[in-house]
Amino acid sequence: MKKGKNIFQLLSSILLYALLMILVVIVFMVIATIGDRLITAKTHQDKSPLFSAYVIISPSMVPNINVYDAVVTVRVSEKRIQMYDVITFLSKEIETHGIPITHRVVGILKTEAGEKAYRTKGDNNQKEDRAVILQSEVIGKVFFRIPMLGYVRTFVTSKIGFLVSVVLPLAIALFLEIFGLIKRRKNPPEEEEIEII
Numbered sequence: 001m002k003k004g005k006n007i008f009q010l011l012s013s014i015l016l017y018a019l020l021m022i023l024v025v026i027v028f029m030v031i032a033t034i035g036d037r038l039i040t041a042k043t044h045q046d047k048s049p050l051f052s053a054y055v056i057i058s059p060s061m062v063p064n065i066n067v068y069d070a071v072v073t074v075r076v077s078e079k080r081i082q083m084y085d086v087i088t089f090l091s092k093e094i095e096t097h098g099i100p101i102t103h104r105v106v107g108i109l110k111t112e113a114g115e116k117a118y119r120t121k122g123d124n125n126q127k128e129d130r131a132v133i134l135q136s137e138v139i140g141k142v143f144f145r146i147p148m149l150g151y152v153r154t155f156v157t158s159k160i161g162f163l164v165s166v167v168l169p170l171a172i173a174l175f176l177e178i179f180g181l182i183k184r185r186k187n188p189p190e191e192e193e194i195e196i197i
Helices: 002-042 149-156 160-186
Strands: 049-055 070-074 087-089 101-111 115-119 140-147
Touching: 002 049, 049 101, 049 140, 049 149, 070 087, 070 149, 087 115, 149 160
Parallel strands: none
Antiparallel strands: 049 070, 070 140, 087 101, 087 140, 101 115
């Protein structure tokens, strides 16, 4: 029994520290994004967000990025985008126009106007993307990937997922609170005598 309790305490500590680290990263990203937005508003620059997150819905980057993986991108300067980096940009293709796409850089070139541009391709695609992506059209470079996070998002936004992840925990918490009140009412704590000096 004691061994099982120790294992449970260890697992709960690991989970707590993991959640704390995730919370710290999220807080850092939010503070950095707010600071960046304030700076870009003062300078009247039109830039993509400092950090962005997207759920992948296409198998074009399999096996490196799978369907329902989430990617977090960070806005970077053109000097920071190299060959074979994975970037996110707004599609210019007819079928997917305006949708964020995450593909790998397979070619770097300069336009006639001197702007840096990129040829891109999905790792699972046979051909390169038709459109050339200008530096000004890049949303960001993929910073990290969170496997299968899209499944969680899809589940939580479904009716059953909402019930399981929101309503059920609230119902359990309410039940435990009512149970505790009833228990305290049946067995009130004994009042301690206070000695006056």
